[in-house]
Structure formats: structure tokens, C-alpha cells
Amino acid sequence: MSADLQFSVEPTTHPASDDQRAQVLANPGFGQYFSDHMAIATWTAEKGWHDARITAFGPLELSPATSVFHYAQTIFEGMKAYRHPDDSIHLFRPEANAARFQRSAQRLALPDLPTEVFLDSLHKLVEIDKAWVPGGGETSLYLRPFMFGSDPFLGVRPSAQVTYCVIASPAGSYFANGVKPVRIWLSEEYTRAAPRRHRCGEDRRQLRLVAARPGRGDRAGLRPGRVPGRRREEVGRRARRDEPVLRSR
Template sequence: MQDIRIELREDKREKPQDMSKVKFGKTFSDHMFLMNYDSQKGWHDARIVPHGPIPMDPGAMVFHYAQEIFEGMKAYRTESGAIQFFRPFENIRRMARSGERVSMPAMDEDMFMEALKKLVEVDKEWVPSEEGTSLYIRPFMIATDVGLGVHASDSYLFCILTCPVGSYYPEGINPIKILIEDQDVRAVRGGTGYAKCGGNYAASIRASVRAGKKGFSQVLWLDGVERKYVEEVGAMNIMFKIDGKIYTPELNGSVLPGVTRKSSIELLKDWGYEVIEKLISVDELVEAAKAGKLEEVWGTGTAAVVTPVGWLTYKDETFEVEGGKIGEVTQKLYDGLTGIQWGKVEDTRDWIVTI
């Protein structure tokens, strides 16, 4: 494993006095991790440097052919002051799978983990301690070859940014309104749907803007082939409690394999719930709602952990879920996951990595 060179910032930034009110992704900590790759040297020049602009040639391939991947994870400060990660190797391995899909090199897992630990150690004062707060971590990789022509780049830059984030639910968990999208599609099987790359999110923006103008928080996507099966929400995976059982769309290649999704399934099974991963048609969902069998709906993702859904709209027909309130299973799942993440609940599954 390579040594990491550290260049400390002399003009440290002023930290917000109340971290619980910091907006998501707007305030960055003092430093960032950088490492370069090229086909001759492999990975080299691991360094932690002051956070700031990255000089880029306008001909760099990332700008023209979108060869880019990223991850999203968090570091949490426990009541005792310890700092810990939640299942970081799941994110590290998912980033390698994303990279493979778009022909980008994988970072050595141990090197990746060492970079995470060192960066958070250097900026440990930026890990907030207020209720519900955390340090969001954004690893990403971009193609840096200069030249026009569609092919895999020969060189890449790997970077990790960190930013403190306030509580996602400062006023309590309120169920959201979701629009089931029946025009645009996010991804198709055989495409990049299972990879965490920027193009997937760019493809989702138009429908999200339309939905936002109508008062919806997020869009629930249908599959790109038949426009029939529900897949995932804009920034989350989705789960349904129907007639006592938990259903979630199967990972068929166009659904992101969420770490929170995986953790939720494991917890739910431990608690005795039957969890079914399958193709779920929108007609099935509508039928369950009309029959009063759609008992709870929630999204799972790194940013919010668990998000209750109170209303689903499809083709101008709206279905209220659980009276527009958070359901029992949704609340239990949120409490269970966040309890482990913040060290309030014992980790019996080796999910936590402590600095």
C-alpha cells in the first residue's frame, strides 16, 4: 500500500456554529484526497491536500464522454466521541463494479479504506456531533485524457470530498409525495442503471423538474422496456409493505444496488418479515392500493436513510398510504439503521468500521 502525502491547509475555513442547520452538500471541509492513475504507472501520488479547484484541460474526456463514477457514504460521531463508518466496503466494492461498467480502473480496497480513514482523521473537527448530523463523503473518479474520440481514457483522477451535513429531518420525519413517471425513463437493462455514474442522474433531471413543479418530492421510475415495472426513486431505492409482506424491485441491471437497501433487507429478515425481491408492476401496486392492502411505502438511501412515502400518484390518480403518516415498519427501520450508524444500537453484524 502506498504512503499518503499530507499537505495541511494553513488558512483553515471557519466551521458553521450550528452543524445541524448546514444544508446538504454546500459546505466542504478543509481537505480532499487525490490520487492519479495511468496505464504505465498504475495508481500513484496519493495525497491529502487543501480542498480547492482541480485544474482541468477543456479537452479532458470526462467533459465530452461522461466517463465518471462516484459514491456516497457517511462518517458518524458517536456519543462517546468516536468516529465510525457504516459498511464502507460495500461502497468501495460498488464503486469498483461501477468502474468496470464504464471501463475505469478499480482502486485497491485497502488503499481506498486507508484514504477514507486518513482524510477523516485530518478533518476530524468537521465531523459534527449534533443530533442527526454526519459527515457526508463523496468519492469520485473522472477520465483525464485530453483528446476527442470515443474510447476509454488512459489516465484518471480519483478524489474524495467531505462535507458536514445537518439532520435530514430537522422537524421530524414527514411522508413525501411521489409521482410515478410514465414518460421519461432513467435506465434500461444492459445499460448503466446499476452503476453509480453521473449520466444516470442527468437523465432523471427533466422528469424531476416536471414533478417538482406539480408539488412532488420525487419521481418513481418505471422500467425502460415495457414501462410497466417500478424500479427506483430519484435518489433512493423503494420498498412496499403489501398485505403484511415487504416487496422491493429486484436488482435486474437497471436498479442501483443500494447499501441502505441491502442493510434494510437484512434487518427486516432478522426481524421476521418476509422480504420479496421481484418485478413489481405498477398495475399490481395500484390494485393493492385500491384494495387497501398497500400498508406502507418508503425509500432507502444514504442521504436520508429511510424516507416515508405518504402519497403515490399515477396518471392523475393519487393514493394515500398509511393515512399520510409514517408507518410502524418504516419507523422501526429508520430507528434500527440510524441507531447502528450513530452507535446507539449494538452492531452485531460487523457493519461498523471505527477510525
């Protein structure tokens, strides 16, 4: 698959009305409502990445035998699009999310999604659903890219078919009742954001899936009996600088 793949745009014929959208944006909460469109693409061992499009948000038709249901071969990311006072819309360092998405794919024996393709799906989804980006306060449009094994096959091997999707959900302030002091517990021994962190639906059988693809287990640094993503000790404490805010197209 080359990074030349671009998402075609197929506008929905049944978008939410202005009144319906305004009602949602007045109190979006988190993860309860979704914009009119989603991004979707398919990968197969024979054709690589193809059929990339922005289309109407809706259900996915999957066989009960789809591998993700049985072996949890799936990864995800999360980021936000923000509306600025000049009405422009910005994404915060999405290249970093693309890089982590690629690292997660490697750990789960999923195909690599080029950064350019990842960014194209975000930009075009935000562009067509820009009316869903709330403004003011700490509101945003939450973007959820995810990838899963969609091969209808019951067997312990990496999926021969994979689906990539991005959905979008307007989000209100994380602290619905305002920011208030909270009691926290700090650990110097463990970290939630460890080096080489990945985000996936974990299952011990994933080790067997990774091992079924020659060389992938070795590159991921996996050892028999170890589940990826569990506790990591003695992690490096490297400060990361924020990258510049990017303007969506």
C-alpha cells in the same frame, strides 16, 4: 497497481478558523460547505495509481478537452461518518461502498481502485478533518468519493489518465423540519437499488468507450443499444444485512 499505495498527508496552511467552522456546523444543510482537505490520486496506463495524497480542498485544473466533459466517463459513491456520544467517529460498512465503486469502474472502463486504497483515503481524510464531523441528532460528515477520465483527449476510447478524489461536506438532518409522515408510491416491478447497481454520469457514448476496451463490454454484460443503469426488470429481492459499524482511525 498494488494495494500497498497509501495516501500521504499534506495539511492545509489555511484551515477554517474555529469560529468559521462552528458557524457552518450550526446549520450545515447538505452539500453547501466543505471541509479543509480532500483526497486525490492519479492513474495512468504507464504508472498505474500514484501521487496519492490528502491535500487542501481546492479547485482542479483541467483542460477544456478533458475526456470526462465530452464522454461522461465518471463514477461516484456517497457515505457518511458519524460522531458517537463518546466522541469517536464511525464509518458504516465502507467496504460495501468500495465494492460498488469497483463494479461501477468496471462498467465504465475505468481502472480498479483496491479496497485498501479506497479505505485509506477515507480514514485519513476523516482523521485530518475530524473537527468537521458534527455531533448530535442526525448530523454527519458526508463523504463523496469520485473518479473521472482526466485525459485531455477528444476520441472515443477509455481515458489513459484518471483522477480519483474524495471530498467531505458536513450534513444536517435529511428532514430539516423534523420527520413527518409522507405519502409514498411502491413499485414491485422496478427498483432503484438493482443488483450490480452502479453510480455514474451516464451518456450513450459510454457504450462506445466500454466497447473500445477489449473484453470489458462482455464482462459488463452490455448489449448494443442498451444504456447501462436504466430500468431493470425482474430483479432479485434479496434482503441485505447491515455490516458492523467501523471506527475511523
